[in-house]
Amino acid sequence: MNTTDLSIFEAIRRTLSQVPGIRTARLAQSGQQVEIPLSRYVAVILEPTGDEGLRWPDIPAGRYRLLHWQAAVLDRAVPGTRAFEALVSTAEACRAALFADLSLGALAEDGPPSARSGELLPPGGALRLGPTQLAAAVAGRPTRLVLEGAAGYWTERMSGAAAIDDESLFASGPHAVEVGSPVRRLVDQSFNGLAGGLSLDLGDGPREMVQRGVLSAATAEGLALLQAAAEGFIDGRCYTFTAPDGTDFRNCRVERFERIGPVLVGLKHQQAYRITYRQLAR
Secondary structure, three states, X not given: OOHHHHHHHHHHHHHHHOOOOOOEEEEOOOOOOOOOOHHHOOEXXXXXXXXXXXXXXXXXXXXXXXXXXXXXXEEOOOOOOXXXXXXXXXXXXXXXXXXXXXXXXXXXXXOOOXXXXXXXXXXXXXXXXXXXXXXXXXXXXXXXXXXXXXXXXXXXXXXXXXXXXXXXXXXOOOEEEEEOOOEEEEEEEOOOOOOOOEEEEEEEXXXXXXXXXXXXXXXXXXXXXXXXXXXXXXXXXXXXXXXXXXXXXXXXXXXXXXXXXXXXXXXXXXXXXXXXXXXXXX
């Protein structure tokens, strides 16, 4: 656990401690047994439960760290009583307080979805929360309502962005370009009575390049504009395509723009995509 991790957990703990009705909020180590004096209930215990290193599928650009945690809201309340109803209300207020600051004071950022946090929503958000659940009762211990969650941030970002005729349409999210091999067009011909064969050199052939990435915008309208701008280059004309490493490929035609999966909504709207280019001449 590093200092950024601790800052995120402290931001979560601080938000929970400010919920009306919460008398104490503590950060515990994973699996640590924390004793709360009776006078300090209703209490919240925040506990880290692991972390993940993530990337967007098929996009080898950028690294994202997702921190998993659970917050247990505790009180001496028996289900079916008014005290338990009050505990449930307080737990839901904790959930609402976290959703009111999805970025946790700008510490957390949207990122790739995670198979482990499939039940947490939104799947690509900076802060992801699950439903509040009643933990199994333990004799002599307080009632626990548990909220599962995760929050993350980028630990490695891209160093460059692709562009079409110097228009930087893709800098809003991570992306990578696969450059195919150049093609030399050859025709092999054989003749009766001729040992071997004849090879005709027809010159350079086209080269295919594939870009995979994620477009990101603050609103659905902004995301739609980015997609429309990219699709606007599918006009049969040739352009200069600049790869993220700065290499220029001239005489490129944009052939396809494909949306991959649904739009993910967190702090921003995010759409994974795939673009196919064809370099007609080198």
